[in-house]
Amino acid sequence: MIELKGVNRLFGEGGAVKALADVSLLIGRGERVAVMGPSGSGKSTLLNLVCGLDEPTSGAILIDGINLAELNDDARTRLRREKIGMIFQTFNLLPTLTACENVALPLRLQGIGKGQAERRATAMLERVGLADRLAHRPDQLSGGERQRIAIARALIFDPPVLLADEPTGNLDSQTGDEILRLLDRLHDELNTTILLVTHNEDAALFCDRILRLRDGEVVREEHLRKAAR
Amino acid sequence: MITALGQVTLRQWGQHRLRTLLTILGIALGVSVFFAVRTANLTLLSSLTMTVEKLAGKATLQIVGDEGGFPEGVWDAVRDTPGVRVAQPVIEVLASTAFADEGNLLIVGVDMLGDRELREYQFDEQGSEIADPLIALAQPDSILVSRKFAERHGLGDGDKLPLYTSQGKKDFVIRGIIQPAGIGEIFDGQIAVMDVFNAQFVFGRGRNIDRIDLINEPDVDVRDLTTRLRAVLPAGVEVTPPSARGQGIEKAVSAMRIGMMIASFIALLVGVFIIFNTFNIAVNQRWKEIGILRAIGVERRNVQAMFLVESLLMGVIGSLVGIGLGYLLAIGAERLMSEVAAKIFSYVATQQPPVFRRDYALSSLAIGVISSLAGALLPARAASLLNPVLALHNVETRQRENVLGRGRMVCGLVLAIAGLLLVSFAPVRVGLDYQFVYPLLMILGLVLLLPRISELTARSLRPLMDRCFGSEGLLAVEAIIQSPRRTSATVGALMIGLSFVFSTSAYVGSYQQTVSDWMTRFINSDLIISASDMARSRSYHFSEDLSAKLAALPGVRRIENVRFLFMPYADDSIAVVTFEMDGWFARVRNALEDADEDEVRPRLIAGEGVIISRNLANRYGLKVGDKLRLAAPTAPFEMPILAVLTDYTSEKGSVFFDRALYKRYWNDAAVDLIDVNLVDPARTGETKQAIQKLLRGEHRAFIYTNAEYKRWVLQLIDGFFLINYMQTVVAIIIAALGIVNTLIISVAERKRELGVLRAIGGLRTQIRRMILLEAAVIAVIGVLSGVIAGTMNTWFLIRTAASMIGGFTIPFRFPWLLALLALPLTLLISLAAAWWPARKAVNLNVVEAIGYE
Known part of the structure; x- marks a missing residue:
């Protein structure tokens, strides 16, 4: 589902900072992979490259067999819209929109009518347990509720790939567990490929595989047995 | 720190x-x-x-009358006054040469013998036998011109200078070139000098002169001399230092x-x-x-x-x-x-x-x-x-922005209503300084209400924007609803700029419409011939001989000679318009107010009284039955006011009376405008051509059909307000800068939001559309509030300012066309202003934006 072939990402003048160095990776459909590492190890860069927000200095990234390098910005945006859902540590909901409008937004950006988009958003919010929060704005909700809305928004297209950047980073441990359980359930229902960036060992245990990054390189790869989780 | x-x-x-x-x-x-x-x-x-x-020049005092001048006999009285060292008569005329594309030439008539004591003359070397070119002015066809003027036309000593005079076109001979110093540099060199008595003759001044410039004896105090001179001067003729004339201007x-x-x-x-x-x-x-x-x-x-x-x-x-x-x-x-x-x-x-x-x-x-x-x-x-x-x-x-509080709204409403009530009902003559507070109160009230107006308008537009423009429209309108403070500051700038454009245009429109209606009633001659391309000329006039020639043309039914000048009145001046009253009554009916027209008509025709304009009556508290006093050089002019007329000739106020009466008191037969009434108005074009043929090469005259004259007057009004229009353009530019600023700030403030939008699949075109739509909504709110503020401001201008400055009563006319055009024009300006911020938003670095806090 996600394939990285010898990906390098350099920053700074003359490529002085090596954020990712020769990373190759293959993640199959429905697989859950956690990316761990200290700050500055290249986790977020990896995520940004996979979702097409950033471009590698060299190497290739394929999503569902499509080479991102062959797409222009608009095509990459459309691919992101249809095949990749994203959730963030800081939720990144639009504060001016209600929960329902936030979730419906990707559909509406694709030109789907308001009525249909909001019906689907309502159904999605029911799935994440927020049927009673449809008309609430983000600032009227708790952190856990906000992250659920973010998850609902990310999955509204039923994308094959879900990228999660520290989804429990801003939550207390109990709410964080709830979010992980929700992701687990949705994964079982939708068979979504999940790439999870985290500092949290407990969150990483929710995955099938852990990639440990240091200084832009994959230094270790651990396969977890279901029992370990 | x-x-x-x-x-x-x-x-x-x-x-x-x-x-x-x-x-x-x-x-x-x-x-x-x-x-x-x-x-x-x-x-x-x-x-x-x-x-x-x-x-x-070196004059310490000047003797001046009204625009008609005063009898030359005054000169003798002044010269004979003890303490006067030098006294010289002067005539000033703004005349035209017969050269193509030449503007006005200021002609100064001076006495050739004594003027050197007053003014500095430096002449180019010349071959003339007469050493002093001023002496050469003794020859009646002589004229001296500035070097700049001479160079522009390739003229030299002995060349001819054709001039339009009240006697028709005359050729003058240049007998001296004045160097660009002293008198030679006045009016950008557009100056010529001739003998004062010759000027008197060719420019139809009769035995009048415009001014006497004098120097006191060194041992005589100027104030004492002023007192002495006042005792010998006739009514309407004043003695004043030259600097005081500047204040008059x-x-x-x-x-x-x-x-x-x-x-x-x-x-x-x-x-x-x-x-x-x-x-x-x-x-x-x-x-x-x-x-x-x-x-x-x-x-x-x-x-x-x-x-x-x-x-x-x-x-x-x-x-x-x-x-x-x-x-x-x-x-x-x-x-x-x-x-x-x-x-x-x-x-x-x-x-x-x-x-x-x-x-x-x-x-x-x-x-x-x-x-x-x-x-x-x-x-x-x-x-x-x-x-x-x-x-x-x-x-x-x-924190949510706290600009929608009840206290603020109440305060805004109270101020706006108070301003409106003051404009509508407060006495007109409280004083302009105080009265300018009224529109400020209205504007301040509206400014306080703006966040609420912005929020309410945006909210009411939300469903429409959602339906018409989808998620981009929704997000654009939400950005405004959520930031009433940011929006209302821009809308405020736009509101003030627009309200000013709106109220200036509405005021000028109402004024022009009123003047146009007034002209239709009163200026209804078939042809109007003016001595000047300005509203009037203070110095160049026609003679009655010209009118007589025009009256003899076939198809001409009646000629009316109009003299239009300004005279001192109280501490200011007023317009004096004199014409043949019988002719005027023949073409104007039911114009007089506060009087029985049938009763006063014969008295006005007989020169037994005057008509005053409504604004003059308002300004000086005059009414029918009062006596109007003017300073006339021959005898005190004191006539009963027989009627009042709604008139827009001058913001200073006007008085109208019979021409014969004027000639009797002022000894002045000059003509500024000639009204030509035809037997068959359908033949106006034909008669105009005949007049042009008659005057060509002989007289400088501006011949207008009735419609052309009205158009020209309306253009003059536009010209008067031209700088105001230009300033409103600057205000709109500043407001447009405000929109750019707001949207740039909006983009910066919503960096993360825009980044998230891009991250979840928003295309660049959609982001651009969103920013442009936000600008469009700001424009809509700006126009709405601008029209409200503009209407209030127009009401102030019409009710208070027009009345205070001109004493005019102008009916309010809502400028529908402008109100309708304001929206598309403002939308255009807003969208242009939004272009750069939208570009900035589109090129946002999404990765940075998402991480932005």
């Missing part, structure tokens, strides 16, 4: 260069208009006064100056809104920074001081740029004002570079800085009151 904070704040300038530049530009433009108008005003007055003083052009000063304040007010907006947003954007500063021990007052010092710096830089820009603008403004002064008030000015006055520069600097500080005051206070815990928190937990 302030130095350290200054460093923090200046770093922001570097990071937000465009925003800083736009804000400084906003102040600069506001200050530039303010400075330019004051400088142009001063330059114009100085040019007018300089012309008067240079023409006066200042008074004459005061209506133009007041109008422009109002406009320049408006431009400045719009600038204040830009500052307010910028600092408001800066505080919002630097929320976290302020929290950190507070957390590390910066006191509230220092946070406030940091923003105020920043605004002070911006104010200083903007004002200095504005003063420089204003100086350049003043050149153009002064030229325009000179044209208006010449066309409408008939005053000629000698062009000169703008006068740079240090006190004007300092006051402009002070106003710019105060405006800047005033704009930044509330945001700076808000910054100082910020809760550091909240400020350090995530951006999404910001």
Whole structure:
């Protein structure tokens, strides 16, 4: 589902900072992979490259067999819209929109009518347990509720790939567990490929595989047995 | 500490260069208009006064009458007064040469024998046998011209100069070239000198002269001499120092100056809104920074001081740029004002570079800085009151903007209604200074209501925007609903700019419509022949001989001779219009007010009384039955007011009476306008051609059909308001800068939101559409509030300002066309202004934006 072939990402003048160095990776459909590492190890860069927000200095990234390098910005945006859902540590909901409008937004950006988009958003919010929060704005909700809305928004297209950047980073441990359980359930229902960036060992245990990054390189790869989780 | 904070704040300038530049530009433009108008005003007055003083030469006193002049016999009386060393008669005429494309030529008639004692003449070397060219003026066809004029036309000694005179076209012989010094540099060299008695003859002055310039004996006090002279001068003839005449001119052009000063304040007010907006947003954007500063021990007052010092710096830089820009603008403004002064008030000015006055520069600097500080005051206070815990928190937990409070709304409503009530019901003559507070109250009230107006309009547009433009429309309108403070500051700038455009246009439109209706009733002759292409000429007139020739043309039923001049009245002047009353009554019916027309008509025709204009009656509290006194040179003119007339001839007020009566008292048979009434009005074109043929090469005359004359008068009105229009354009430019600023700030403030939109699949085109739609909604709210404020302001202009400045009653006409055009035009301006911010939004680095806090 996600394939990285010898990906390098350099920053700074003359490529002085090596954020990712020769990373190759293959993640199959429905697989859950956690990316761990200290700050500055290249986790977020990896995520940004996979979702097409950033471009590698060299190497290739394929999503569902499509080479991102062959797409222009608009095509990459459309691919992101249809095949990749994203959730963030800081939720990144639009504060001016209600929960329902936030979730419906990707559909509406694709030109789907308001009525249909909001019906689907309502159904999605029911799935994440927020049927009673449809008309609430983000600032009227708790952190856990906000992250659920973010998850609902990310999955509204039923994308094959879900990228999660520290989804429990801003939550207390109990709410964080709830979010992980929700992701687990949705994964079982939708068979979504999940790439999870985290500092949290407990969150990483929710995955099938852990990639440990240091200084832009994959230094270790651990396969977890279901029992370990 | 302030130095350290200054460093923090200046770093922001570097990071937000465009925003800083736009804000400084906003102040600069506001200050530039303010400075330019004051400088142009001063330059114009100085040019007018300089012309008067240079023409006066070394004269310490001048004897002046009204525009018709006074009998030359006065000269003898003045000369014989003890204490007068030199006294010389003068005639001034603004005439035309018969050269193609030549403007007006100022002709000064002087006495060839004695004028050297008064004025400086330097002549080019010449081959003439007569050593002093002034002596050469003894020959009746002689004229002296400035070197500049001579060079422009390739003229030299002995060449002919054709001039249009009241006697028709005459050729004069150049008998001296005046060097560009003293009298030779007046009126940009458009000057010629001839013998005073010759001028008297060819320009139809009869036995009148315009002025006597005199020098007192060295041992005689000017004040004592003034008293002595007053005792020998007839009524209507005054003795005054040359400098005082400049003040008279200042008074004459005061209506133009007041109008422009109002406009320049408006431009400045719009600038204040830009500052307010910028600092408001800066505080919002630097929320976290302020929290950190507070957390590390910066006191509230220092946070406030940091923003105020920043605004002070911006104010200083903007004002200095504005003063420089204003100086350049003043050149153009002064030229325009000179044209208006010449066309409408008939005053000629000698062009000169703008006068740079240090006190004007300092006051402009002070106003710019105060405006800047005033704009930044509330945001700076808000910054100082910020809760550091909240400020350090995530951006999404910001406090909702507290600008929609009930107290604020009530206060806004009370102020707006109070202003409106004062404009509608307060007495008209309280004093302009106080009355300008009324529209300010209305505007201030509206400003306080703006956040609510913005929010309500945006909310009511939400479903429509959602339906028509989908998620982009929804997000655009939500950005406004959620930021009423940011939006309302821009809308405020737009509102003031638009309200000014709207009210100026509405006022000018109402005024023009009123004048047009008035002209239809009163100026209904088939052809009108004017001696000048200005509203009137103070010095060049037709003679009655010309009228007699025109009357003899086939198809002409009746000729009316009109004399139109200004005379001193009370401490000002009024327009005096005299014509053949019987002819006037033949074509104008039911015009008189406060009188039985059938009863007073024969008395007016017989010259037993006068008609006064409604604005004159209002201005001086005159009514039918009162006596109107004017200073006439032959005998005291004291006539009963027989009727009142609604009239728009002059903002100073007008008086009308029979021409024969005027000639009797003023001994003046000059003609300014000739009304031609035809047997068959359908043959107007044919008769116009016949008149042109008759006058061609003989007389300089401007022949208008009735429709052409009306059009020309309306154009003059447009010309009068031209500078106001230009200032409104500047106000709109400043408002457009405000839109750019707001949207740039909006983009910066919503960086993360835009980043998220891109991350979840928003295309660049969709982001651009969203920003453009936000600009469109701001334009809609701006137009709505601008039309409300503009209507209120028009009401003020019509009810109070027109009445105060001109004593006119102008019916209010709502400019529907303008109101309808305002929306598409403002939308266009807004969308143009949004182009750059939209580009910025589209090119946002999504990765950075998402991580942005």
